[in-house]
Amino acid sequence: MARAETTRTLYASGDLDYAVPPGETLRELLEEKGMTQRELAERVGLSPKHVNQLINGLVRLTPEVAESLERVVGTPARLWNRLEADYQSTLVRLRSARDLEQHVDWLNELPVSELVERNILPEEPSNKISRIDQLLAFFTVASVDVWRELYEQPAACAFRKSKVQDSKLGPLSTWLRLGEIEAQQMPCAAFDSTSLKASLPELRALTLLPAQEFRPRLQKICSARGVAVVFIEEVKGARVSGVTRKIGTKRVIQLSQRYRTDDQLWFSFFHEIHHVLNGDDEMRIEIAGRTDTDDPIELEADRFSADTLIPPQYGSRLAELTSKAEVRAFAREIGIAPGIVVGRLQRENPRWPYSKGNDLKRKLDLLDT
Missing domain, CATH: 1.10.260.40 (lambda repressor-like DNA-binding domains)
Structure with a gap:
């Protein structure tokens, strides 16, 4: 030639x-x-x-x-x-x-195979450099160093606060990014804290509905008040239950449905709602199994969630509940799902071990609804 x-x-x-x-x-x-x-x-x-x-x-x-x-x-x-x-x-x-x-080892930190399984990334590329390029495009960052600044550091802060040692930053960052992608596609009105607070009874009433009914209603109620609620399957190794943050002008609540029961889901949701109503602008990541009982912000959010689901005027009666029939009757009286009452009892009542009453909890799979 x-x-x-x-x-x-x-x-x-x-x-x-x-x-x-x-x-x-x-x-x-x-x-x-x-x-x-x-x-x-x-x-x-x-x-x-x-x-x-x-x-x-x-x-x-x-x-x-x-x-x-x-x-x-x-x-x-x-x-x-x-x-x-x-x-x-x-x-x-x-x-x-x-x-x-120089950043080939970064691939070992990230759940590449899981992203392939979820059809986020294509099958194995011809070389590792191409895979790094794909991941940078997925995270919409120019370099691995920028990725560490935007994703890894907030995650590391959450892990330090939670004192959870076996969680992994790469999977958590990936889960956060998946939530960003979905939240960015959700239309939302301007954020209205007053209207969101007024909607709490309506949101609480959704606990009585099956997942295929309450999920769209919950998302509609919240998006009309400037909050995008997204449900993203937990990435293996992330050990996360939820996160609250701002993305652009939106407030975002992202839930992993880690335990797949209604008591855990609704407790996590109202915990995150408190962060939104409280005006917490920094990212708040809730790590499963956290032990940060000395964090006043998290304790306050826990208390808000517990009191929203079971108002304090009814809380004193929890100690009187000794059977599943009593739990059902109590739940009907206060207009809440019985599984939520069981979850509260398991956490606070020594007479209710974690093995008792689990059949009253509704199993959820919001990711298929």
């Missing part, structure tokens, strides 16, 4: 693993015309040294030089400008690829 044909083929490929300067095309044209570099330098008004550097890609081919080359060798200036832009773009891509090679 002739040199000129080789160069044109390389430029047409669009995915080079090395960069070809526009000077290579210029060299080929000079050979075809029988013109020396010195003669070209004289005709375009450049020094022979500059022309040699141009041909070897050591200096940029500027728009001014492109105009001169159009007059001297007949090739349109727009072609020279495009070749220079392609060359510089390829150099940047190659430098980026070399940088990404």
Whole structure:
């Protein structure tokens, strides 16, 4: 294959693993015309040294030089400008690829196979650099360092507060990003704290409904008040039950449905609602099994959730409940699902071990509704 044909083929490929300067095309044209570099330098008004550097890609081919080359060798200036832009773009891509090679171990931190199973990422790419590129696009960040700043550090803070040692930052960051994607697609009105607070009785009444009925109603009520509620299957290793945060102008509540029972789901939901109503602008991540009982903000949210589900005027009667029949009657009286009462008793009443009354809890699968 002739040199000129080789160069044109390389430029047409669009995915080079090395960069070809526009000077290579210029060299080929000079050979075809029988013109020396010195003669070209004289005709375009450049020094022979500059022309040699141009041909070897050591200096940029500027728009001014492109105009001169159009007059001297007949090739349109727009072609020279495009070749220079392609060359510089390829150099940047190659430098980026070399940088990404230093972060191959990052792949081991992230649940790549799980993202493939969820059809978020395609099947295995041809190389690890391509996979890193895909993950950066998934997280919408320019580099691994930026990812650590935006995702890892808030997660690490949550883990430190929760004192949970066996959770993993990569899976948690992935779960957070999946929630971002879904929340961004949900239309929401402007945030209205007063209206949200007024809707609490309506939201509480939803606990009596099956998942396929309460999920759309819950999301509609909250979105009308500026809160996007999303349910994202927990990523293995994240050990997370919920999170509250701001994404743009939206308040977002993201729930993992980790335990798949109505008592856990509704307790987590109203816990997060308190963070929203309390105006907590920082990300609040609720790690499953947390032991941060000294965090006043979390304790306050726990108390709010418990009192919203079972108001204090009824709370004193919990100690009187000794049978499942009494739980059902009590739940009907106060308008709440009986499984929520069982969950409260299991947490607070030593006479109700965690093995008692679980059949009153409703199993949920909000991810399929």
